[in-house]
Amino acid sequence: xxxxxxxxxxxxxxxxxxxxxxxxxxxxxxxxxxxxxxxxxxxxxxxxxxxxxxxxxxxxxxxxxxxxxxxxxxxxxxxxxxxxxxxxxxxxxxxxxxxxxxxxxxxxxxxxxxxxxxxxxxxxxxxxxxxxxxxxxxxxxxxxxxxxxxxxxxxxxxxxxxxxxxxxxxxxxxxxxxxxxxxxxxxxxxxxxxxxxxxxxxxxxxxxxxxxxxxxxxxxxxxx
Amino acid sequence: xxxxxxxxxxxxxxxxxxxxxxxxxxxxxxxxxxxxxxxxxxxxxxxxxxxxxxxxxxxxxxxxxxxxxxxxxxxxxxxxxxxxxxxxxxxxxxxxxxxxxxxxxxxxxxxxxxxxxxxxxxxxxxxxxxxxxxxxxxxxxxxxxxxxxxxxxxxxxxxxxxxxxxxxxxxxxxxxxxxxxxxxxxxxxxxxxxxxxxxxxxxxxxxxxxxxxxxxxxxxxxxxxxxxxxxxxxxxxxxxxxxxxxxxxxxxxxxxxxxxxxxxxxxxxxxxxxxxxxxxxxxxxxxxxxxxxxxxxxxxxxxxxxxxxxxxxxxxxxxxxxxxxxxxxxxxxxxxxxxxxxxxxxxxxxxxxxxxxxxxxxxxxxxxxxxxxxxxxxxxxxxxxxxx
Numbered sequence: 001x002x003x004x005x006x007x008x009x010x011x012x013x014x015x016x017x018x019x020x021x022x023x024x025x026x027x028x029x030x031x032x033x034x035x036x037x038x039x040x041x042x043x044x045x046x047x048x049x050x051x052x053x054x055x056x057x058x059x060x061x062x063x064x065x066x067x068x069x070x071x072x073x074x075x076x077x078x079x080x081x082x083x084x085x086x087x088x089x090x091x092x093x094x095x096x097x098x099x100x101x102x103x104x105x106x107x108x109x110x111x112x113x114x115x116x117x118x119x120x121x122x123x124x125x126x127x128x129x130x131x132x133x134x135x136x137x138x139x140x141x142x143x144x145x146x147x148x149x150x151x152x153x154x155x156x157x158x159x160x161x162x163x164x165x166x167x168x169x170x171x172x173x174x175x176x177x178x179x180x181x182x183x184x185x186x187x188x189x190x191x192x193x194x195x196x197x198x199x200x201x202x203x204x205x206x207x208x209x210x211x212x213x214x215x216x217x218x219x220x221x222x223x224x
Numbered sequence: 225x226x227x228x229x230x231x232x233x234x235x236x237x238x239x240x241x242x243x244x245x246x247x248x249x250x251x252x253x254x255x256x257x258x259x260x261x262x263x264x265x266x267x268x269x270x271x272x273x274x275x276x277x278x279x280x281x282x283x284x285x286x287x288x289x290x291x292x293x294x295x296x297x298x299x300x301x302x303x304x305x306x307x308x309x310x311x312x313x314x315x316x317x318x319x320x321x322x323x324x325x326x327x328x329x330x331x332x333x334x335x336x337x338x339x340x341x342x343x344x345x346x347x348x349x350x351x352x353x354x355x356x357x358x359x360x361x362x363x364x365x366x367x368x369x370x371x372x373x374x375x376x377x378x379x380x381x382x383x384x385x386x387x388x389x390x391x392x393x394x395x396x397x398x399x400x401x402x403x404x405x406x407x408x409x410x411x412x413x414x415x416x417x418x419x420x421x422x423x424x425x426x427x428x429x430x431x432x433x434x435x436x437x438x439x440x441x442x443x444x445x446x447x448x449x450x451x452x453x454x455x456x457x458x459x460x461x462x463x464x465x466x467x468x469x470x471x472x473x474x475x476x477x478x479x480x481x482x483x484x485x486x487x488x489x490x491x492x493x494x495x496x497x498x499x500x501x502x503x504x505x506x507x508x509x510x511x512x513x514x515x516x517x518x519x520x521x522x523x524x525x526x527x528x529x530x531x532x533x534x535x536x537x538x539x540x541x542x543x544x545x546x547x548x549x550x551x552x553x554x555x556x557x558x559x560x561x562x563x564x565x566x567x568x569x570x571x572x573x574x575x576x577x578x579x580x581x582x583x584x585x586x587x588x589x590x591x592x593x594x595x596x597x598x599x600x601x602x603x604x605x606x607x608x609x610x611x612x
Contacts, residue, residue, distance in 0.1 A: 110316075112314055113318050113320060113321075115271075115314075115318070116312065116320075117320075118275075119275075119276065119305050119310065119312040119379075120331055120375065121306045121307075121332050121379065122306055131320060135322055
């Protein structure tokens, strides 16, 4: 068992999940609410990693994070081939799942409830905080869980921007690849089982979070 | 209404998909009923007053404060909904499903340190103190309605808007809620704007009626006046009332009401009414049954039997109507499918016996009553005895 790879995977996933939450929640709210035409473009940009080959996402990140790239200027130096780059790659591929689910959850909140909150004296931030987000919470959390699971399993883009340096940037999925390349199937088996277990746990969590398909049975009218 | 006593003034114009809303209303410390077919713009009018929908132009004032002004002389204004202090009971109740009944009522009170206690008192006021911990989906429709009302009252509103508040409730619950709402209104001196498409609800709650049709106010006035003297044929059609008459209550028991319509005694379903009071009543033309002289009477038509003479028979594609002069000198309309009553030769001059079905006899009691002189002024009715 490659414990350092597991530890690194968990660290990368934790940081990636934090980034997904920090970017994904405002993006979900904005995409659900905005009527600005340009939002389709922003939406496409966010969702693109979902359909692009991981190597292409990795390439964009490589150019963005590399010397002179726009992201490198922001981060004040190259983070290429560090675990931070792996976390960034994982966040980029996990974000679309969060945004898809979160936006749908926010958009599905009954606008009448938000109107009611306004008529009861709530400002827009208060409506969001006290009504919209609590009601969309399950969908948002389900999206975040899916994003985190996707981040945990990230392989292609990570390989491009963080490399496969054992003990430094080698996450569990990369370590499995290495083990198989070297014919160490016993080692691979353990790691594969761990990944499968984590994936199952996240699927179970998503299932728990998704709102149950509740039948809106006609209510019985009883005299008070 | 004189302009001086108006508390709410609405003059608003908005282009909606499909129709153009142009409403002009005034309301004082009373209940103004917005009445009209669905899609006429009633709910949009409430939303405009509440500040949830912005008109294209107009002016809305409440107790002298300008809530909205655009395209009118004076400084433009648009007070946001949260600052209007207008209580709104939505048709769907719009209770927050993630909060208990108490949480819902306490929602507008978040600045008050005693919000829980105050919310509990309001729930007591609507007789739901024992259900404070329930979530909306654990409450019946009538109970949800009460929570929604208590929540709107927690705002200490200057004006209460109610959108079809009793539409989804059964008769017993509806009547009780209407009674309580009237009591609360009197107690708090609330102005109310009340949307309904049911004439009975309008009478139970309202003082004045504004008939809304195709986004415009077709007529405003005291309930009885609008009912008896529609400004035009459109209003008459919206009100849709045929066979309207004035009667006097001669007995009121828990089993039912007995009324006297110019010499004919009729039984009606029970409802609160004072013996001796003048009431307005009607029966829909489809509900008047013609009795076969040679067949036994069923229980449903055994009451309220009236004799008459056919004045006119009007054939139609989906129904046939008869104008019938009945024994007290008034005229009523009867409507039935063309295949019905074929064995009876219902031609002009034919003698018929009718049943004004007890369960279908609607007695409009409430604030709208004014004259009780027994004179009958219907939409298309004339007194043939007096008239010649």
